[in-house]
Amino acid sequence: MGQANQHQHIRIDHWIAAILLFTMASIAFINVLSRYLFHFSFAATEEITINLFVWLTVVGSGLAFERGGQMGMVTLYNIFPKKFKRLAILISAGLSALLFVIVDYYVIQAIYDELTLFQAKSAALEIPVWIYYIGVPILSVFVFTGIYRDAASKLDGLEAEGDR
Amino acid sequence: MEFAVIAVAFLVLMAIGVPIGTSLGIAAVVTIYFFDLGIGMVGINFSTGIASFPLLAVPFFVLAGVILEKAKLAATIAEFFELLVGKSVGGLAMVAVLTCMFWGALSGSGPATTAAVGLILLAPMVKHGYDKSFAGATIANASDLSIIIPPSIAFIIYGNITGVSVSALFVAGVVPGLLTGAGTLLVAYLISRKRGYRGLEKRGSLKEILVALKKSIWAILTPVIILGGIYAGIFTPTEAAVVAVFYSLFVAVFIYRSISWRDLIKILVDASVTSSVIMFIVVFAGMFSWGASVIGVIDKAANAIIEIAPNAVVMIILVNFLLLGLGMILDAISISYLIMPILIPVLIAFHIDPLWYGVIFISAMAIGQATPPVGVNLFTAANLIKGDIDSVAKEAIPYVVMDVIILIILSLVPLLSLYLPIKAGLYTP
Numbered sequence: 001m002g003q004a005n006q007h008q009h010i011r012i013d014h015w016i017a018a019i020l021l022f023t024m025a026s027i028a029f030i031n032v033l034s035r036y037l038f039h040f041s042f043a044a045t046e047e048i049t050i051n052l053f054v055w056l057t058v059v060g061s062g063l064a065f066e067r068g069g070q071m072g073m074v075t076l077y078n079i080f081p082k083k084f085k086r087l088a089i090l091i092s093a094g095l096s097a098l099l100f101v102i103v104d105y106y107v108i109q110a111i112y113d114e115l116t117l118f119q120a121k122s123a124a125l126e127i128p129v130w131i132y133y134i135g136v137p138i139l140s141v142f143v144f145t146g147i148y149r150d151a152a153s154k155l156d157g158l159e160a161e162g163d164r
Numbered sequence: 165m166e167f168a169v170i171a172v173a174f175l176v177l178m179a180i181g182v183p184i185g186t187s188l189g190i191a192a193v194v195t196i197y198f199f200d201l202g203i204g205m206v207g208i209n210f211s212t213g214i215a216s217f218p219l220l221a222v223p224f225f226v227l228a229g230v231i232l233e234k235a236k237l238a239a240t241i242a243e244f245f246e247l248l249v250g251k252s253v254g255g256l257a258m259v260a261v262l263t264c265m266f267w268g269a270l271s272g273s274g275p276a277t278t279a280a281v282g283l284i285l286l287a288p289m290v291k292h293g294y295d296k297s298f299a300g301a302t303i304a305n306a307s308d309l310s311i312i313i314p315p316s317i318a319f320i321i322y323g324n325i326t327g328v329s330v331s332a333l334f335v336a337g338v339v340p341g342l343l344t345g346a347g348t349l350l351v352a353y354l355i356s357r358k359r360g361y362r363g364l365e366k367r368g369s370l371k372e373i374l375v376a377l378k379k380s381i382w383a384i385l386t387p388v389i390i391l392g393g394i395y396a397g398i399f400t401p402t403e404a405a406v407v408a409v410f411y412s413l414f415v416a417v418f419i420y421r422s423i424s425w426r427d428l429i430k431i432l433v434d435a436s437v438t439s440s441v442i443m444f445i446v447v448f449a450g451m452f453s454w455g456a457s458v459i460g461v462i463d464k465a466a467n468a469i470i471e472i473a474p475n476a477v478v479m480i481i482l483v484n485f486l487l488l489g490l491g492m493i494l495d496a497i498s499i500s501y502l503i504m505p506i507l508i509p510v511l512i513a514f515h516i517d518p519l520w521y522g523v524i525f526i527s528a529m530a531i532g533q534a535t536p537p538v539g540v541n542l543f544t545a546a547n548l549i550k551g552d553i554d555s556v557a558k559e560a561i562p563y564v565v566m567d568v569i570i571l572i573i574l575s576l577v578p579l580l581s582l583y584l585p586i587k588a589g590l591y592t593p
């Protein structure tokens with residue numbers, strides 16, 4: 001596996017997740033250092049860290065779907081006949097995608113309201129809040145591809161398994 | 165009544181294998197829509213459910229754990245314990261338990277501990293004649309400790325729901341964690357003696373032990389920094405987590421030279437995925453429990469418990485049974501979000517200390533990780549030995565019995581949990 005990875009190209013969503021997490025950790029670490037060593041605090045940057053955390057969770061959820069890593073119960077699923085399994089895979093993927101469609105729809109609506117009506121700025125850094133919001137629908141693209149890839153590979157697996 | 169339909173639909177979705185986070189999210193959205201709680205807020209609530217400084221400890225502790233795992237530190241630790249106790253009856257089983265306990269002080273997640281320690285010790289255990297299901301069960305069960313021994317993601321979540329200080333929770337988990345670990349060691353020893361699992365051929369000489377200690381000292385310092393910093397009130401848990409990230413990165417890259425910069429990308433991606441699996445549940449479980457509380461279901465459930473239970477002891481015992489049962493079908497995080505909002509008013513009504521209760525609650529959750537069908541640790545262990553989960557679960561029974569005994573002791577003696585946090589000045593009951 002190590003060998004294969006050497007030549008494997010690092011995908012864009014992998015880069016995004018890695019950079020987001022590393023940035024979050026670095027900002028938080030610099031904050032700790034500056035507070036204890038120099039008695040100087042950039043506490044306002046906390047706002048950036050926690051909002052990047054939201055973005056990270058969206059990208060990471062997509063990867064988790066793709067890897068089939070979301071927590072769930074498989075005891076019953078495992079004893080289903082093939083036809084039920086296929087149906088369960090489709091329901092599961094459909095509902096997961098629907099959930100993010102709903103979240104995205106209302107986030108986009110909130111962004112629209114911010115741009116046209118409220119024009120609110122964040123408390124600490126006075127960044128327009130829609131900038132923080134917009135990461136969710138954009139990065140959700142990776143959630144949808146992740147859900148699709150997971151379902152497709154599970155369905156392929158069922159085909160390969162043959163009739164039971 | 166309508167809510168009952170939603171709750172049943174949620175259970176059906178879960179049963180057919182829809183991810184827990186998706187099932188909770190759909191249940192939350194339907195509740196919010198159906199009871200007209202403001203569906204327009206779902207988008208913003210998704211963000212606010214995640215964007216919290218205390219919850220940042222989750223990705224950071226996960227990241228520190230993955231770095232140490234990829235740095236192969238578990239092997240160094242196991243080697244040290246092997247020299248120390250390997251020769252005793254059931255030597256390798258004891259080494260496995262001790263390594264899991266130690267790893268629990270580095271990592272806050274049960275399955276991660278099972279995987280890290282299992283990869284190193286399962287093969288040697290089987291080679292030395294241990295039954296492979298017993299070996300898997302031992303590691304799966306000892307890995308439960310990682311959610312009691314700080315740092316613990318379960319405690320971070322408990323703190324997030326109840327408002328109890330996570331620092332105090334971490335410190336409160338130390339003695340109960342060691343006690344549960346001692347119980348696990350005892351069971352491993354007794355079973356090994358009964359079945360004649362012998363120790364390793366030779367004991368390490370003092371010199372060998374010292375060399376191994378020197379080799380693993382950097383790893384051993386990690387929990388000292390994390391816990392010491394929190395105990396002394398220097399760091400918040402989130403700060404301790406991020407310090408642990410950079411400390412372990414420093415150790416892995418410069419001292420042990422076991423990871424390259426290219427590995428780092430993979431490590432960051434893996435940690436992102438693990439953290440997101442947790443946060444996916446956190447955000448939608450939080451939304452669902454918020455919806456349930458606004459429509460008054462939570463209050464009704466709380467009042468029902470207060471009415472049924474004549475006193476605090478009976479309440480705790482009843483709820484422990486409920487938790488052990490739920491632990492079989494749900495993960496610790498979902499249970500925390502579904503049950504704790506109901507229990508907060510109950511704790512107040514019975515004058516039960518919420519910090520002490522946190523330890524009991526998480527200990528009960530820990531047992532659930534090693535009971536089928538959703539015993540995450542059992543799954544991980546069964547996968548590692550390429551065996552079936554039923555035989556691993558059967559071997560886990562004596563451990564679970566011991567865990568329940570310790571849980572009862574913890575439920576009867578609050579001081580075991582409360583002494584350290586009070587002494588550290590982190591908590592006043």
